[in-house]
Amino acid sequence: MANKLNIVEAVNQALMNEMELDERVVVYGEDVGVEGGVFRATVNLQKKFGKHRVFDTPLAESAIVGTGVGMAINGLKPVVELQFMGFSYPAFNQIISHVARMRNRSRGRYNLPMVIRAPYGGGIRALEHHSESTEALYAHIPGLKVVIPSTPYDTKGLLIAAIRDPDPVIFLEPKRIYRAFRQEVPEEAYELPIGKAKIVEEGEDVTVITWGAMVRDVQKASEMVKEKGIYPEIIDLRTISPMDRETFVESVKKTGRAVIVHEAPKTLGTGAEIVAIINEKAFLYLEAPPTRVTGFDTTFPLPRGEMHYIPSPERIAKTIEDVVKF
Amino acid sequence: MRFEIYDPTEIKHYRVLDPNGEVVTEEDIPPFSDEELLYLYKTMLFSRIIDERTLSYQRQGRMLTYAPNIGQEAAQVGSAYAMEDNDWFVPSFRELGGWLIKGVPLKNIYLYWYGNEWGSHIPEGIKALPVSVPIASQLQHAAGIGMANNIKGEKDVVLAYVGDGGTSQGDFHEALNFAAVFKAPVVFVVQNNQYAISVPRKEQTASKTIAQKAIAYGMPGILVDGNDIFAVYNASKEAVDRARRGEGPTLIEAYTYRLGAHTTSDDPSKYRDDEEVEKWKPKDPILRFKKYLQNKGVLTEEWEEKTKKELDDQVVSTFEEIENKSDTLIEDIFKYHYETMPPHLEEQLEEYKSFLEGGK
Numbered sequence: 001m002a003n004k005l006n007i008v009e010a011v012n013q014a015l016m017n018e019m020e021l022d023e024r025v026v027v028y029g030e031d032v033g034v035e036g037g038v039f040r041a042t043v044n045l046q047k048k049f050g051k052h053r054v055f056d057t058p059l060a061e062s063a064i065v066g067t068g069v070g071m072a073i074n075g076l077k078p079v080v081e082l083q084f085m086g087f088s089y090p091a092f093n094q095i096i097s098h099v100a101r102m103r104n105r106s107r108g109r110y111n112l113p114m115v116i117r118a119p120y121g122g123g124i125r126a127l128e129h130h131s132e133s134t135e136a137l138y139a140h141i142p143g144l145k146v147v148i149p150s151t152p153y154d155t156k157g158l159l160i161a162a163i164r165d166p167d168p169v170i171f172l173e174p175k176r177i178y179r180a181f182r183q184e185v186p187e188e189a190y191e192l193p194i195g196k197a198k199i200v201e202e203g204e205d206v207t208v209i210t211w212g213a214m215v216r217d218v219q220k221a222s223e224m225v226k227e228k229g230i231y232p233e234i235i236d237l238r239t240i241s242p243m244d245r246e247t248f249v250e251s252v253k254k255t256g257r258a259v260i261v262h263e264a265p266k267t268l269g270t271g272a273e274i275v276a277i278i279n280e281k282a283f284l285y286l287e288a289p290p291t292r293v294t295g296f297d298t299t300f301p302l303p304r305g306e307m308h309y310i311p312s313p314e315r316i317a318k319t320i321e322d323v324v325k326f
Numbered sequence: 327m328r329f330e331i332y333d334p335t336e337i338k339h340y341r342v343l344d345p346n347g348e349v350v351t352e353e354d355i356p357p358f359s360d361e362e363l364l365y366l367y368k369t370m371l372f373s374r375i376i377d378e379r380t381l382s383y384q385r386q387g388r389m390l391t392y393a394p395n396i397g398q399e400a401a402q403v404g405s406a407y408a409m410e411d412n413d414w415f416v417p418s419f420r421e422l423g424g425w426l427i428k429g430v431p432l433k434n435i436y437l438y439w440y441g442n443e444w445g446s447h448i449p450e451g452i453k454a455l456p457v458s459v460p461i462a463s464q465l466q467h468a469a470g471i472g473m474a475n476n477i478k479g480e481k482d483v484v485l486a487y488v489g490d491g492g493t494s495q496g497d498f499h500e501a502l503n504f505a506a507v508f509k510a511p512v513v514f515v516v517q518n519n520q521y522a523i524s525v526p527r528k529e530q531t532a533s534k535t536i537a538q539k540a541i542a543y544g545m546p547g548i549l550v551d552g553n554d555i556f557a558v559y560n561a562s563k564e565a566v567d568r569a570r571r572g573e574g575p576t577l578i579e580a581y582t583y584r585l586g587a588h589t590t591s592d593d594p595s596k597y598r599d600d601e602e603v604e605k606w607k608p609k610d611p612i613l614r615f616k617k618y619l620q621n622k623g624v625l626t627e628e629w630e631e632k633t634k635k636e637l638d639d640q641v642v643s644t645f646e647e648i649e650n651k652s653d654t655l656i657e658d659i660f661k662y663h664y665e666t667m668p669p670h671l672e673e674q675l676e677e678y679k680s681f682l683e684g685g686k
Contacts, residue, residue: 026477052477058507063466063500070470073455074414076477078470093497097460098467104662106456107447111665143663166665195668242668 005185008178010152011041011117014159015079017189019049022077025163027054029064029081029117038083039119039178065091065116069098072112072168079163085120085172086129092137099168100143112168115159119175120148121213121263122310125303132300133212133264138170139241139273145169146240147194150215152183154238157192165194174213197244199251203231206324207251209274210261211237214311218261221316230324232259240270248274249281256287257323261316266294288326293319328564329576334537334547339581342556345609347617356559360624366407366555367619370399370612371630372637373423376432377586379641380439384590388649392439395422397553397585398519400611403427404558405515405580408566409485415454416468416486418461420517424487428454432644442652443662453482462492465501465514472510472575483569484512485562491522493536502577506543511569513562514577517552519584524597540577552580553611583609656682 005013019025027045029037033056036043046054057064061082068078082088088095095116103111122131139146147162147169149155155173162169200215201222210218215236222232233251237243252258258278260271271292278290293311301309332340342354349355358366377396383389395402402423409415415428425435429452438445438457446456458464468486475482492498493516505512516536520527533539540547546568550557558580565576583606587594594603619625660667660675667675 058500058503060500060503062497063469063504066463066466066497066501067470067473067504070467070472071474071477072470073467074471074474074478076474090496093460093463094466097463098458102456103664105443105446107443107658108662109447109450110455145664242664242670245670 002184002186004182005152005156006179006182007149007152007155007173008039008041010155010185011159011173012043012045013185013187014156014163014189015042015045016048018160018163019045019053021189024075024077025053025079026071026076027079027081028057030059030083031056032081037081039175041117041173042081061087061090062094065094065099068114068116069094069102069112072114073102073110077113077163079115079117082116082118084130084132085118085134086132088116088118095138095144095170096141100141103167104143111166113166115162115169115171117171117173119178120172121174121176122300122306123176123213125306128302131306133262133295135172135240136264136268136270139270143168144241145194146172147238148172148174148212148240149238150174150177150212150236152185154192154198156185157190158194158238160189161191161194164191169194172212176213177216180216195239195242195244197238197247198236199233199247200236201232201234203233203255205230205255206232206257206259206320207235207248207255208232208259208261208320209235209237209248211240212263214261214263217311217313218316220313221320224313224317225320228321230320232320243273245277245281249278252278252282253285256285257326258290259293259316259320259323260290261293261311263295263310265297266292267297269294288323291319291323328561329546329548332548334535334540334549337535337549339549339551340557340561341551341554342560343554343614343618345553345614347614347621349618354556354560356556356563363619363624364629366403367615367625368633368637369403369423369426370555370615371634372426373399373403374612375634375637376422376435376641379638379645381586381590383645390439390441391589391591393420393589394586395420397606397610398517398582399423400555400615401515401517401552401558401580401582404555405485405562405578407559408562409483412453412482413566414468414471414482414484416464416471416484417455417457418464418487418489418492419457419459420489421487424485425454428452430454432640433648436645436648437652440648440652442654443658462488462495462497462501464488466497466504468512468514469501469505469508469510472505472512473508475511476508481570482511483566484510485515485566486512487515487517489522490516490518490520490527490530490536491525492516493539494530502539502543502545502575505575506545509572509574511572512575513565513569514575515562516577516579517582518579519582521584521588521598523588523592535579537577537579543577545575545577547577547579549579549581552582553609553614555611555615582611585610
């Protein structure tokens with residue numbers, strides 16, 4: 001059986017499936033219970049599974065994550081929601097000092113099968129702190145996995161994999177495209193591998209590596225450059241950490257050129273790491289410098305300015321052309 | 327009951343034994359057998375001997391930084407003894423007495439302070455968390471463990487520790503608030519040893535007592551004489567029983583004094599007078615308990631000397647067992663970050679090993 005879902009509905013169905021299959025799964029956070037989440041990602045879960053497994057908490061991100069650590073140690077599989085990525089910072093200490101380290105600290109006595117979900121990224125005309133893309137902060141920390149889906153099908157498969165993973169996963173949902181499109185999604189539970197990128201479009205001329213909401217913008221850019229005879233290979237990274245280096249390195253060896261597109265600021269962003277890996281692993285294949293198209297090294301602007309910040313298909317297309325013509 | 331009698335907003339310590347070991351409240355003497363009394367005393371002695379030996383190893387350059395517990399043995403042993411085997415122990419970093427009560431081998435404790443992660447590999451079957459260094463962060467884990475017990479319908483209780491300095495952290499507030507809202511079976515024990523490294527308790531909070539903070543969270547709080555093992559035990563036991571009955575969390579302020587340094591890295595004479603320390607020395611919790619046990623005729627000098635010798639031998643042999651034999655294996659640095667080592671870590675490990683082997 002399949003149904004047509006958008007990304008936020010895919011999140012909801014993944015949670016439904018896993019809560020049904022595994023009674024250790026609990027879901028909580030701010031407004032996730034009665035209201036079903038500010039984006040409706042947890043809608044109907046409390047009705048179906050009861051207040052003891054799906055509940056609202058006091059407004060405190062650090063404790064939402066910190067209690068998750070205790071629950072995971074004590075045999076549950078917490079899936080906690082942080083309402084926006086920009087509000088994950090009060091929980092930063094718990095995530096970095098404990099979520100990421102408990103397995104190593106205890107030499108494997110305590111692992112933490114927990115998921116921290118948060119909508120990320122700009123483009124929804126929101127207030128300050130509601131548009132962050134700080135995946136690199138978390139990807140820098142050993143012991144965490146960082147996953148960002150870009151389609152409803154991937155969202156469901158990757159979220160289920162994240163819940164089943166014996167290690168903690170930061171699951172970042174591209175809220176700009178939460179409801180942008182629907183896709184056939186199987187009703188039953190299925191997993192997609194964490195740490196595996198996906199080739200979205202095959203091409204010969206240039207490798208474009210991206211993730212999350214930017215995948216669709218890269219696809220639009222690809223249509224533009226195809227009209228000029230340039231055929232990009234688009235790679236959706238899907239997992240920021242641990243990164244599937246092999247897929248993009250092999251692609252760059254084939255195309256000789258790389259463009260990395262992300263919404264987050266440029267300096268020390270995930271793109272910088274990808275460029276470094278390409279230089280280390282595919283240097284002799286390169287026909288042009290690997291190049292980044294990213295948000296600026298500025299604070300994410302309020303809604304009247306955000307269109308300048310998020311790389312547009314036009315900006316991406318221009319860079320692709322420049323790199324191909326280098 | 328005691329929580330109703332003792333108003334946490336008043337500076338009035340719940341006490342069973344006075345500093346001379348004389349009984350203040352006869353009806354509050356816990357119903358311990360002589361064997362249990364000696365076990366508790368022995369555990370306090372063990373903690374003291376470990377501290378003294380370790381401090382001397384540290385001065386000899388044989389040990390790394392160490393946080394001694396001297397003066398706080400009653401607060402630790404008395405509270406931890408209120409736990410059942412199945413209850414959870416969530417320590418901060420100065421709870422040696424609790425570790426010993428919980429049955430964590432001394433070898434683990436030494437490995438930890440010697441700088442090897444295997445020290446924090448708590449043996450299977452012992453429900454204790456590893457040392458948590460970021461102050462007060464562990465209290466949230468305690469709240470979560472308790473919440474999970476409620477969700478699973480289990481009756482185990484969580485004993486969680488923090489110091490007076492830790493009560494200033496946001497995590498302290500959030501943990502107590504969550505525990506209270508979800509009626510989590512957690513007993514929060516504040517070892518108020520009067521100093522957060524160099525900052526005295528009065529500069530830490532404007533509250534008259536730390537125990538009174540419980541009121542704001544809607545849970546009982548009690549201020550106890552932390553150098554009186556019976557008072558600490560009784561308050562903890564009552565709190566543990568409450569929690570097990572499903573009545574939620576409790577805050578205990580164990581008023582004590584750190585007779586030694588914060589760790590071997592600081593010099594307490596920089597921030598407190600010798601006079602103050604001298605004033606606290608006669609209130610030593612081990613002396614107090616000893617006097618009580620002697621008055622009761624349970625303890626003889628002969629038993630004490632023999633026991634001290636046995637414990638000291640055990641400390642020396644355990645330390646020698648790990649000394650110079652506990653360097654971390656390279657593989658271990660990489661192996662425990664994820665269940666399956668990701669390719670980039672495998673690559674870094676291989677590169678480093680090949681470098682050590684002379685490079686390829």
